[in-house]
Amino acid sequence: xxxxxxxxxxxxxxxxxxxxxxxxxDTSENNYYLFxxxxxxxxxxxxxxxxxxxxxxxxxxxxxxxxFQKAAKSFSLKISDSQLGDTAMYFCAFDxxxxxxxxxxxxxxxxxxxxx
Amino acid sequence: DTGVSQDPRHKITKRGQNVTFRCxxxxxxNRLYWYRQxxxxxxxxxxxxxxxxxxxxxRLLSDRFSAERPKGSFSTLEIxxxxxxxxxxxxxxSSPQDAGENIQYFGAGTRLSVL
Numbered sequence: 001x002x003x004x005x006x007x008x009x010x011x012x013x014x015x016x017x018x019x020x021x022x023x024x025x026d027t028s029e030n031n032y033y034l035f036x037x038x039x040x041x042x043x044x045x046x047x048x049x050x051x052x053x054x055x056x057x058x059x060x061x062x063x064x065x066x067x068f069q070k071a072a073k074s075f076s077l078k079i080s081d082s083q084l085g086d087t088a089m090y091f092c093a094f095d096x097x098x099x100x101x102x103x104x105x106x107x108x109x110x111x112x113x114x115x116x
Numbered sequence: 117d118t119g120v121s122q123d124p125r126h127k128i129t130k131r132g133q134n135v136t137f138r139c140x141x142x143x144x145x146n147r148l149y150w151y152r153q154x155x156x157x158x159x160x161x162x163x164x165x166x167x168x169x170x171x172x173x174x175r176l177l178s179d180r181f182s183a184e185r186p187k188g189s190f191s192t193l194e195i196x197x198x199x200x201x202x203x204x205x206x207x208x209x210s211s212p213q214d215a216g217e218n219i220q221y222f223g224a225g226t227r228l229s230v231l
Binding site: 004033035037043044045046047050091093095102103104105106107108109 | 119120147149151156157158159160161164171172174207218219220221222223224225
């Protein structure tokens with residue numbers, strides 16, 4: 001079974017600064033997907049960024065980038081130029097590849113607060 | 117609105133009552149998922165449909181829980197004889213069949229409170 005661990009229950013950052021959220025996972029699979037989802041207060045969860053395990057290049061989406069270390073089973077999210085709208089719960093998630101696409105395994109989340 | 121829609125947004129019920137939630141996925145998505153999220157936790161997988169077929173059920177889904185997707189479009193999740201431990205946010209997600217996509221799109225959830 002896969003497990004996902006987010007060791008930072010809460011973090012805060014000043015507007016315009018950079019913050020990194022940590023995620024580690026455990027799996028015996030070789031091919032898989034990793035995701036970061038954002039859940040703003042009382043709003044639906046949306047995908048921030050995803051990484052395919054067989055790709056060595058780290059994924060980037062505008063101000064969001066990941067540091068994927070497959071051997072260490074680590075998948076951190078870096079948010080640059082933090083904005084007030086980035087305040088949310090952030091969940092790291094894992095999915096087996098190979099066409100299964102049938103469930104995500106989530107960590108417990110990190111509550112990020114961006115201060116003005 | 118072409119996103120995943122869930123109804124109701126909030127449900128308050130007394131212990132022992134039955135409740136039913138509805139999820140309307142994105143129209144071209146044939147895969148539909150239910151998750152449960154309790155306070156301070158990440159979402160936990162409950163069940164998964166491909167079209168109308170229920171292909172996977174978590175051990176979290178006790179006999180009091182049943183999910184259907186009769187025509188491969190909307191889905192319902194019913195909880196019978198609710199217990200206080202059922203209080204949670206119930207999330208629905210959908211995804212297209214293309215395995216390369218592998219992205220699930222979530223609804224806003226139904227928050228259940230069992231008194």
